[in-house]
Amino acid sequence: MSSEIEITDIPQLKAETAGPALSPSQLIWRRFRKHKMAMAGIVGIIILLIFIVAGAVIVPETKANEVDLRARLSTPSELHWMGTDSTGRDVFNRIIYGGQISLLVGILAVSISVTLGTVMGGIAAYYGGWVDSILMRITESMLSIPSLFLLIVLGKYLGKEVQTINILGRSFSGSVGIVILVIGLTSWMYLARIVRANVLSLKEMDYIAASKSLGASNVRIFFKHLVPNTLGAIIVAATLGLATAILTEAYVSFLGLGIQPPTASWGNMLTGAQSFIQRGAWWMWLFPSLFIVFTILCINLLGDGMRDAFDPHSTRHM
Amino acid sequence: MWAYILRRLVQAIITLFIITIVCFILTRLSSDPMAQYANRPGLTAADKERIRHQLGLDRTIPVAWIRWVGLPPETEKKIVDNSGLPIQYINWLGLALQGELGTSFFSKQPVSQLIAERLPLTLLLMATALTITVFIALGLGIVSAVKQYSLTDNIITALSFIGYSMPIFFIALGLMLIFAVQFKAWGLPYLPTGADVWNRRDMTELIRHMILPVSCLVIIQTAGYARYVRSSILEVLSLDYIRTARAKGLTERAVLYKHALRNAALPFITILGLDIPYLLSGAIVTESVYAWPGMGRLFWEYAQRGDFPVVLGVLLVVSAAVVVFSILTDLVYTFIDPRIRLG
Numbered sequence: 001m002s003s004e005i006e007i008t009d010i011p012q013l014k015a016e017t018a019g020p021a022l023s024p025s026q027l028i029w030r031r032f033r034k035h036k037m038a039m040a041g042i043v044g045i046i047i048l049l050i051f052i053v054a055g056a057v058i059v060p061e062t063k064a065n066e067v068d069l070r071a072r073l074s075t076p077s078e079l080h081w082m083g084t085d086s087t088g089r090d091v092f093n094r095i096i097y098g099g100q101i102s103l104l105v106g107i108l109a110v111s112i113s114v115t116l117g118t119v120m121g122g123i124a125a126y127y128g129g130w131v132d133s134i135l136m137r138i139t140e141s142m143l144s145i146p147s148l149f150l151l152i153v154l155g156k157y158l159g160k161e162v163q164t165i166n167i168l169g170r171s172f173s174g175s176v177g178i179v180i181l182v183i184g185l186t187s188w189m190y191l192a193r194i195v196r197a198n199v200l201s202l203k204e205m206d207y208i209a210a211s212k213s214l215g216a217s218n219v220r221i222f223f224k225h226l227v228p229n230t231l232g233a234i235i236v237a238a239t240l241g242l243a244t245a246i247l248t249e250a251y252v253s254f255l256g257l258g259i260q261p262p263t264a265s266w267g268n269m270l271t272g273a274q275s276f277i278q279r280g281a282w283w284m285w286l287f288p289s290l291f292i293v294f295t296i297l298c299i300n301l302l303g304d305g306m307r308d309a310f311d312p313h314s315t316r317h318m
Numbered sequence: 319m320w321a322y323i324l325r326r327l328v329q330a331i332i333t334l335f336i337i338t339i340v341c342f343i344l345t346r347l348s349s350d351p352m353a354q355y356a357n358r359p360g361l362t363a364a365d366k367e368r369i370r371h372q373l374g375l376d377r378t379i380p381v382a383w384i385r386w387v388g389l390p391p392e393t394e395k396k397i398v399d400n401s402g403l404p405i406q407y408i409n410w411l412g413l414a415l416q417g418e419l420g421t422s423f424f425s426k427q428p429v430s431q432l433i434a435e436r437l438p439l440t441l442l443l444m445a446t447a448l449t450i451t452v453f454i455a456l457g458l459g460i461v462s463a464v465k466q467y468s469l470t471d472n473i474i475t476a477l478s479f480i481g482y483s484m485p486i487f488f489i490a491l492g493l494m495l496i497f498a499v500q501f502k503a504w505g506l507p508y509l510p511t512g513a514d515v516w517n518r519r520d521m522t523e524l525i526r527h528m529i530l531p532v533s534c535l536v537i538i539q540t541a542g543y544a545r546y547v548r549s550s551i552l553e554v555l556s557l558d559y560i561r562t563a564r565a566k567g568l569t570e571r572a573v574l575y576k577h578a579l580r581n582a583a584l585p586f587i588t589i590l591g592l593d594i595p596y597l598l599s600g601a602i603v604t605e606s607v608y609a610w611p612g613m614g615r616l617f618w619e620y621a622q623r624g625d626f627p628v629v630l631g632v633l634l635v636v637s638a639a640v641v642v643f644s645i646l647t648d649l650v651y652t653f654i655d656p657r658i659r660l661g
Contacts, residue, residue, distance in 0.1 A: 138336060141334075142340070144637045145337060146594075146599045148598075148602055148603075149617060149636060153344050153345055153629060247485055277491055277495050280499060282495055285492065297479070300482065
């Protein structure tokens with residue numbers, strides 16, 4: 001079987017191989033660019049980032065945390081574009097700063113879970129044997145405890161003594177750090193499984209045997225040869241994981257066990273919203289929720305696009 | 319086949335064992351039931367010591383071990399106090415294996431009784447929602463796949479993608495706002511939000527209270543599964559045996575329902591079985607929004623108070639359910655799909 005004939009037989013690949021030779025990353029970028037939904041997702045994320053950054057330049061943080069009991073639960077008006085919450089804080093201002101926190105939590109939590117997942121999955125697959133068995137049993141156990149239950153317990157443990165942290169002249173509730181840590185520690189398992197499966201198939205390849213015979217150390221082989229080759233899967237999982245992390249933050253904060261006021265997050269703006277909704281305060285529910293949905297939607301679109309770009313054979317097209 | 323089942327069972331037992339250790343350490347560290355007594359005036363150090371003793375917080379490792387092997391409690395007293403976490407763990411595990419999950423610190427009821435009261439209500443909610451979800455998701459997925467790239471397909475796909483990106487409380491609160499609050503304001507017949515206590519024996523009342531939480535679970539779950547059903551049907555429809563079926567002159571209906579759906583539904587079963595943890599997490603939020611007196615709400619309330627026997631009991635029940643379901647899914651899958659041979 002001649003491989004050249006095969007390639008030109010497949011129209012999809014033919015289109016890709018036409019013209020000057022492209023590197024794998026160029027091919028991925030080309031497929032990604034053509035993915036309309038993914039591009040829409042990127043545009044959405046950029047708009048959101050501009051809103052959050054520009055908003056923070058215009059509105060000082062003190063305004064977002066300012067309590068005005070005379071203006072409790074006021075309907076959207078010229079003064080308060082999205083109304084006020086139960087203590088008279090401006091919902092619009094809080095959405096700007098809450099968005100920063102929600103995105104920050106998402107990105108940092110995913111960084112933790114990606115690092116942990118890659119290391120766990122990689123070690124399990126690379127060493128195999130009893131190391132693999134133990135790590136995979138731990139992974140499976142963690143997967144079996146529903147994550148929200150685990151988060152509530154962990155959040156309660158780490159949240160016992162919450163102090164205010166000051167970074168870059170801004171003060172945050174210490175719960176931000178805790179929520180990041182807790183989400184990171186409870187979401188590495190899927191990635192560990194993906195990395196393990198990839199490394200298991202990669203490590204049998206000849207080039208690994210070659211670098212071993214050249215005397216490369218295990219650490220070097222792992223980071224130089226195995227991780228780069230499973231990077232595509234890691235990037236896709238991290239993007240979709242970002243959506244999950246932001247949602248998870250919203251869930252725990254919504255339940256009142258996540259980020260503590262006065263620091264705003266999209267989730268904690270909805271804490272206890274059910275009792276105010278019963279008094280008709282629809283704006284307290286609608287605006288923060290819409291921002292969550294919009295963000296998650298854009299990230300999911302981006303993640304789906306990346307999946308299709310990295311793996312042209314995947315069947316999950318929009 | 320039997321070797322495979324046996325291996326899965328052994329793995330499950332190890333997994334459950336690790337789960338109990340993780341849960342035990344976490345809950346024990348996270349809960350300080352004494353915190354509520356900290357600022358109470360008139361409570362001497364001796365009183366606090368007595369409360370600690372009553373709650374079993376001072377129980378030692380050897381004591382716990384003796385309980386575990388089932389010696390009479392009198393022997394306990396002879397053992398020196400000063401136990402660490404490992405012994406408390408062994409003690410708890412020993413009792414848990416006998417179905418004894420301890421007593422709630424605050425309500426003083428046995429944990430097993432508390433869970434037994436709340437579990438059926440959670441199961442009722444989840445089973446109803448899941449059954450409705452399966453039918454709607456299959457229906458939408460089939461329509462979407464058969465009319466691929468049509469307007470209907472695009473609308474269903476877009477809606478399910480948006481639904482998939484929604485936090486469950488968004489829908490829960492939205493439904494509450496429309497059907498409970500606004501309908502009441504407009505003078506229309508409205509649905510209860512669950513904050514009021516209802517007569518559990520009254521079927522119509524029960525159903526009225528179930529409508530909102532069930533719909534919100536159905537909306538969220540359907541969004542995820544409809545996309546899944548669509549893609550798995552599309553995948554099956556492109557296979558050779560479907561072309562053969564069509565070539566034999568079968569109607570499109572027969573091809574779809576007799577041939578395609580059977581194979582397309584297989585991965586759906588796996589996904590349902592493996593999504594149990596995710597569904598349970600959704601139950602906590604739904605139950606807390608609608609004040610549904612199920613297990614999720616029990617967990618949430620008692621976790622906030624640091625009542626660790628209850629927290630631990632719920633964690634154990636929930637994780638055990640997940641492990642059991644993942645085995646069941648595997649087994650059901652091997653039985654209904656004869657192509658799978660496990661060694």
